[in-house]
Amino acid sequence: MADLDRVRWRCRRGLLELDLILKAFLERHFERLDAGQREVFSELLDQPDNDLLDLALGRREPAPRHRAVVEMLRAG
16 A cells, blocks of 8 residues: 555646546556556656656657556546
8 A cells, every 4th residue: 555655646746637647547547557567657757747748648659668558548
């Protein structure tokens, strides 16, 4: 549970739209991610807010390594 709490804290961003996208992702997908996908999600959270929002909204294409997790973000 501490891991989820840490990730939830990292998902608090400066953009409301991004907060909503990340909250929905956590609720729908996070528990089912394997270790590799969680690592990719952590890498995505290292992105600046605007870059991450662009990825989530499909305005920017993800790196091949990030593609599957970004597709989950886009799906909600």
